[in-house]
Amino acid sequence: MLDENIKNQLLTIINPERYLDQPEALACYAYDAFVEESLPDAVIFPKTTNEVSGILKIASQFKVPVTARGAGTSVCGAPIPVKHGIIVCFSKMDTILDVNTRDRYIIVQPGVVNADIQKALAPFGFFYPPDPGSMNTATIGGNIAQNAGGPRCLKYGVTVDYVLGLEVVLASGKIIRFGSKNVKDVTGYKLTSLFCGSEGTLGIVTEAILKVRPLPETTKTLMVMFDDLDNTARAVTDIIGSGILPAAMELMDQMTLTAIEDAANLGLDKTAQGSLLIELDGVEEACEKEMKQIIEKVKENGATHIQEANSESQRQNIWTARRAAYGIFAKLAPDIMSEDVTVPVSKVPAMIRKIVAIAHKYRLKVGVLAHAGDGNMHPMIPTNKADRDEWHRVKKAFDEIFEAAAQLDGTLSGEHGIGLAKSKYLPLVMNQDTIDFMKIIKKAVDPDNILNPGKFA
Amino acid sequence: MTPKVPPNCGKCGLCLNVCPVYKQMKEEQASPRARMQLIRAHKNQTIASSPYLKEIMSKCLMCGSCTANCPSGIDHYSAFMKMREQMAEDHGEPAAVKSLIYLLARDYRTRWGSTLARTGQKLLPKKIAESYKLGNIALKNMPRLNAVPFRNTCEEIILPDTQKPDRQKPDTPKTDTKWQNIQRQGSDKETGTVAYFTGCATNYIYDDVGLATVGILKRMGYKIIIPKNQTCCSIPLLFHGAKKQAQKNIETNIEALKGLKVDAILVDCSTCGEALKHIYPSFFNKNDPASHHAIAIAQKIGDVLSFIDDHFDRLTFNASPKEKPVVTYHAPCHSKNSFQSHTTIENLIKKLPFVIYKKTCDTEECCGGGGTFFYEFPKVSKEMTDKKINNAKAIHATQWLTDCPVCRMNLSGNLKKEDNLIIKHPLSLIYSALKPL
Numbered sequence: 041m042l043d044e045n046i047k048n049q050l051l052t053i054i055n056p057e058r059y060l061d062q063p064e065a066l067a068c069y070a071y072d073a074f075v076e077e078s079l080p081d082a083v084i085f086p087k088t089t090n091e092v093s094g095i096l097k098i099a100s101q102f103k104v105p106v107t108a109r110g111a112g113t114s115v116c117g118a119p120i121p122v123k124h125g126i127i128v129c130f131s132k133m134d135t136i137l138d139v140n141t142r143d144r145y146i147i148v149q150p151g152v153v154n155a156d157i158q159k160a161l162a163p164f165g166f167f168y169p170p171d172p173g174s175m176n177t178a179t180i181g182g183n184i185a186q187n188a189g190g191p192r193c194l195k196y197g198v199t200v201d202y203v204l205g206l207e208v209v210l211a212s213g214k215i216i217r218f219g220s221k222n223v224k225d226v227t228g229y230k231l232t233s234l235f236c237g238s239e240g241t242l243g244i245v246t247e248a249i250l251k252v253r254p255l256p257e258t259t260k261t262l263m264v265m266f267d268d269l270d271n272t273a274r275a276v277t278d279i280i281g282s283g284i285l286p287a288a289m290e291l292m293d294q295m296t297l298t299a300i301e302d303a304a305n306l307g308l309d310k311t312a313q314g315s316l317l318i319e320l321d322g323v324e325e326a327c328e329k330e331m332k333q334i335i336e337k338v339k340e341n342g343a344t345h346i347q348e349a350n351s352e353s354q355r356q357n358i359w360t361a362r363r364a365a366y367g368i369f370a371k372l373a374p375d376i377m378s379e380d381v382t383v384p385v386s387k388v389p390a391m392i393r394k395i396v397a398i399a400h401k402y403r404l405k406v407g408v409l410a411h412a413g414d415g416n417m418h419p420m421i422p423t424n425k426a427d428r429d430e431w432h433r434v435k436k437a438f439d440e441i442f443e444a445a446a447q448l449d450g451t452l453s454g455e456h457g458i459g460l461a462k463s464k465y466l467p468l469v470m471n472q473d474t475i476d477f478m479k480i481i482k483k484a485v486d487p488d489n490i491l492n493p494g495k496f497a
Numbered sequence: 498m499t500p501k502v503p504p505n506c507g508k509c510g511l512c513l514n515v516c517p518v519y520k521q522m523k524e525e526q527a528s529p530r531a532r533m534q535l536i537r538a539h540k541n542q543t544i545a546s547s548p549y550l551k552e553i554m555s556k557c558l559m560c561g562s563c564t565a566n567c568p569s570g571i572d573h574y575s576a577f578m579k580m581r582e583q584m585a586e587d588h589g590e591p592a593a594v595k596s597l598i599y600l601l602a603r604d605y606r607t608r609w610g611s612t613l614a615r616t617g618q619k620l621l622p623k624k625i626a627e628s629y630k631l632g633n634i635a636l637k638n639m640p641r642l643n644a645v646p647f648r649n650t651c652e653e654i655i656l657p658d659t660q661k662p663d664r665q666k667p668d669t670p671k672t673d674t675k676w677q678n679i680q681r682q683g684s685d686k687e688t689g690t691v692a693y694f695t696g697c698a699t700n701y702i703y704d705d706v707g708l709a710t711v712g713i714l715k716r717m718g719y720k721i722i723i724p725k726n727q728t729c730c731s732i733p734l735l736f737h738g739a740k741k742q743a744q745k746n747i748e749t750n751i752e753a754l755k756g757l758k759v760d761a762i763l764v765d766c767s768t769c770g771e772a773l774k775h776i777y778p779s780f781f782n783k784n785d786p787a788s789h790h791a792i793a794i795a796q797k798i799g800d801v802l803s804f805i806d807d808h809f810d811r812l813t814f815n816a817s818p819k820e821k822p823v824v825t826y827h828a829p830c831h832s833k834n835s836f837q838s839h840t841t842i843e844n845l846i847k848k849l850p851f852v853i854y855k856k857t858c859d860t861e862e863c864c865g866g867g868g869t870f871f872y873e874f875p876k877v878s879k880e881m882t883d884k885k886i887n888n889a890k891a892i893h894a895t896q897w898l899t900d901c902p903v904c905r906m907n908l909s910g911n912l913k914k915e916d917n918l919i920i921k922h923p924l925s926l927i928y929s930a931l932k933p934l
Contacts, residue, residue: 069525376507
């Protein structure tokens with residue numbers, strides 16, 4: 041619990057109804073979807089930028105840590121308050137301030153849920169491309185903090201590619217605004233890129249101007265089966281290498297396919313060693329032409345079965361299989377570990393071979409699932425944390441998976457962020473000078489280290 | 498590959514956006530994920546039992562949406578029920594809930610309570626009835642209780658309609674004779690036999706639903722058995738942690754329903770259905786003979802609307818009016834999550850030739866009623882209910898159909914006269930349009 045004096049000062053700017061510090065309530069803000077937990081001392085639900093500014097002024101005066109939180113769906117521990125202090129929860133600051141599809145932007149408060157942005161845009165024939173798996177729950181503030189991605193980011197890019205402007209409250213409580221409503225804007229440092237993905241360590245986003253796009257005219261979906269996982273991965277490299285850019289390209293291995301088929305009976309071929317779900321969108325004619333090219337490419341790589349969705353319901357069926365994967369894996373064992381290492385697309389076959397070999401070495405089951413078109417791997421290892429020996433092997437396996445990705449010119453995270461989960465691996469992909477440079481920036485904007493301390497370190 | 502150990506909550510948070518209470522309150526402690534975490538923390542003794550912990554556990558509609566949507570297959574529903582039992586033991590229940598449990602735990606008490614309440618409704622000075630509220634619902638907007646409990650008005654075995662023309666108009670019965678029509682003897686067209694579990698709401702509050710159920714099933718050619726000894730399904734008791742009292746009721750109902758030679762055992766309330774179909778079979782130890790009977794009963798449980806949908810061609814309707822009324826549907830949580838009957842019911846309503854069906858933008862959202870939730874947490878409940886009402890008004894519906902008595906009570910209790918909207922059970926609508934033989 042916070043010092044009585046600090047609490048009283050906070051209560052002069054926040055309605056007590058939006059201030060929680062009962063132990064039962066605090067326990068509910070100690071976690072996200074990552075394994076670790078740490079209790080905050082207080083939880084505050086701001087409704088305005090001025091309230092956020094007021095909270096930070098008090099926090100910086102007393103050097104109390106402040107961690108921003110949206111819906112707590114981060115999978116890397118980003119909003120876990122490891123140094124305790126205040127959780128600023130944005131779930132009630134959730135107004136869509138402006139929908140302007142003529143100028144192609146939307147202005148939102150940080151607590152707006154990603155799916156609600158899609159709902160607000162759909163009647164105008166527009167959408168907001170980043171589509172993280174948690175989009176029905178996750179808030180846009182969290183998406184920006186983690187620079188979230190999703191399957192269709194292969195073609196459209198991740199969150200940072202859609203942030204036109206931000207309003208940010210700094211550790212001092214000062215409110216800054218940068219970027220604008222313009223798609224083209226080279227005025228000053230590109231601060232949107234600095235804050236996007238900074239996981240709340242540099243400032244707290246209180247408003248965002250986001251770029252939106254018209255919905256594509258057509259969507260074409262294809263499910264392809266292979267009798268060899270290596271061929272599956274090579275087909276990915278070939279298609280992307282030939283210049284075609286599908287909206288999504290999802291790879292699943294035999295273990296994943298079998299688990300899905302056993303649980304959901306969707307008619308998947310359990311003998312297939314690998315599969316690709318490929319989705320194209322855009323103008324009808326272009327999609328048709330590219331679809332033909334893709335079919336040729338997968339045939340060249342030994343596709344054993346090709347199914348094109350003829351209707352929306354068939355398309356949904358194909359996606360149902362892909363979306364069910366995580367849930368079905370989650371049911372295979374008490375716990376499931378998944379990461380999001382990413383490699384250049386030409387290295388996808390090599391990376392998959394590595395993942396399989398590492399899992400084999402540590403006697404673990406692994407399901408290989410990937411947003412393969414952009415090299416974003418999601419190896420999933422079902423495990424039981426209570427089994428200490430196995431848990432130890434799982435950790436070892438992930439250490440080696442990260443090392444393997446780094447050796448293949450890859451990176452630690454494609455879309456989840458670093459948080460608590462991956463900060464120890466930073467030296468694998470950054471030299472000390474680069475890490476020091478990040479520290480210099482941090483020190484300059486947050487000298488007392490009150491903003492989400494314990495992350496990136 | 499089946500797991501040896503039950504799954505742990507992966508804290509993914511996908512239950513947040515399907516939880517009606519979280520969506521309204523936007524606070525983590527109101528979410529299924531938080532309740533699971535707190536249950537675990539309480540077990541590990543890092544969080545002590547407290548009235549506030551009990552409040553967090555009670556601030557849940559027990560709608561089952563989290564369980565139905567959890568990717569890891571967590572059974573929140575059972576975990577919450579167990580925790581509520583613990584909380585009720587530690588901290589007791591509010592007086593109103595306690596008396597509800599007392600009444601529902603024995604059928605004679607429920608009967609006695611409803612008689613008293615009905616007398617009370619009659620004697621209550623108008624001024625008081627208008628100014629007092631139960632939760633958000635003004636007493637004057639609470640439903641009138643049945644004059645006589647439904648089951649007392651009918652025989653235990655009811656024979657199907659004959660093909661012979663009937664002198665009395667069956668669909669506009671006089672109060673005294675309404676059951677004479679229903680219980681007419683002498684069938685020459687018996688299609689099969691069904692049992693009818695009426696639930697407390699039909700028995701004590703909404704006898705129009707019982708009347709419609711029996712009327713429609715008879716018309717379809719079914720012999721109907723309404724076992725006399727049935728009692729409250731126990732869900733309200735289990736939700737408030739009164740497991741002991743619940744067990745008595747469950748045993749009574751199993752006794753009343755076991756071994757019946759029927760094609761189906763039908764319910765008009767999906768919450769009763771949830772109890773009979775999903776809770777009874779796992780309530781007892783596997784070796785207990787009651788468990789064996791419960792499983793056999795569960796296999797026959799179905800909701801009466803889906804049953805009607807299966808045999809829709811057996812019904813003929815009056816000529817449709819020139820101006821068909823616009824109707825819409827509110828899908829109760831238990832129809833959606835436990836019984837999965839809501840789409841069938843919605844499609845059945847769409848098929849009715851004498852109405853125009855319009856969907857609201859939030860047909861499947863919870864109305865905020867949730868058993869006693871509307872009474873215990875009126876503020877959150879009211880915000881949810883008002884949203885529903887505004888969306889139903891927006892499509893200019895004049896009749897709002899729903900197959901759950903609590904939704905019906907909650908929605909109609911919060912409607913104003915000028916809203917020009919009546920709440921009905923779909924069965925009543927269907928029954929009122931049946932063509933006389």
